[in-house]
Amino acid sequence: MKSSIGQYFYSVCRQATQEFRQFGQKATQHLMRTPLPKILIIVLAIALLIAIIPLAISLFVIFVLLKLFAGMLVLNSRPDKTEQTRKVYIHRRFDRD
Incomplete structure (x- = not known):
C-alpha cells in the first residue's frame, strides 16, 4: 500500500512537469511564428x-x-x-x- 504523502507528491510533480511542458510548447510555437x-x-x-x-x-x-x-x-x-x-x-x- 502506497502512502498518501507519496501519492500526493507524485501527482504534484506530474502536474508541475505537465505545466512546464505545455509552457515550453507554447513558447516554442510562438518563437516559430516570430521572424x-x-x-x-x-x-x-x-x-x-x-x-x-x-x-x-x-x-x-x-x-x-x-x-x-x-x-x-x-x-x-x-x-x-x-x-x-x-x-x-x-x-x-x-x-x-
Missing part, C-alpha cells in the same frame, strides 16, 4: 542587460568606496579643532584679567 531578426534583437537586448547591469553595480560600489576613502583622508588630515578652541578660550580668559 528571425526580431529574435536576434531580443537575444542581443538580453545579452546587453546581462553585461551592463553587473558593470553598473560594480562601478557604483567602486565610486562609493572611493568617496568613503577620500572622506576618511580629509577627516584625518584636518588639524584638531578642539585644541585650537581650548587655546582661544585660555587666551581670552587671561586677557580679561
